[in-house]
Amino acid sequence: MTDDCYAYILVEHESYWQKRIEQSRKGVSTQSFVRGGGRAGPKDPKILLFYVTKPVAEIRGQADFLRRIAGKPDELWNLHSSETVFESRQQYDDFVDGRERVTFIQFQNLKEIKPISLRDSLTILGTKAGWTQFGKCISRETFNSLLKMEP
DSSP: OOGGGSEEEEEEOHHHHHHHHHHHHTTOOEEEEEEETTOOOOSSOSEEEEEETTTTOEEEEEEEEEEEEEEOHHHHHHHHGGGSSOSSHHHHHHHHTTOSOEEEEEEEEEEEEEEEEHHHHHHHHOTTSOOOTTOEEEOHHHHHHHHHTOO
16 A cells, blocks of 8 residues: 555445445445546555545545455356445346456455545545546645545
């Protein structure tokens, strides 16, 4: 872990976020965020933040990063399907959409935080911060600044 990537902001669709929170409430301790294609995601941040897309447009959660696992979709599904938000193999296959490799970003201790709006987060990150659909690494200082913005 470098200080440049103390935390990583994952971009999550609202429906998946709701399923993820439900799993957490049911006591699922280890979860995996699935990413398809060539975007592997963070190597070793300490913390993950979850930005829930529009219409929510807020950072809503935080979790402890465990590891990033890349591999063939079948292998990762067989080993870690219970950690995902997908309700069936078909739903997972539709998401993976024929890709040859996927990445599972494992984490624990998911918790909801007081929402941080996109506007407020961009005040800290800057409007040219490289915020994309793939997420963003942030430093410890930036992470602390974001959490101070909580209402």
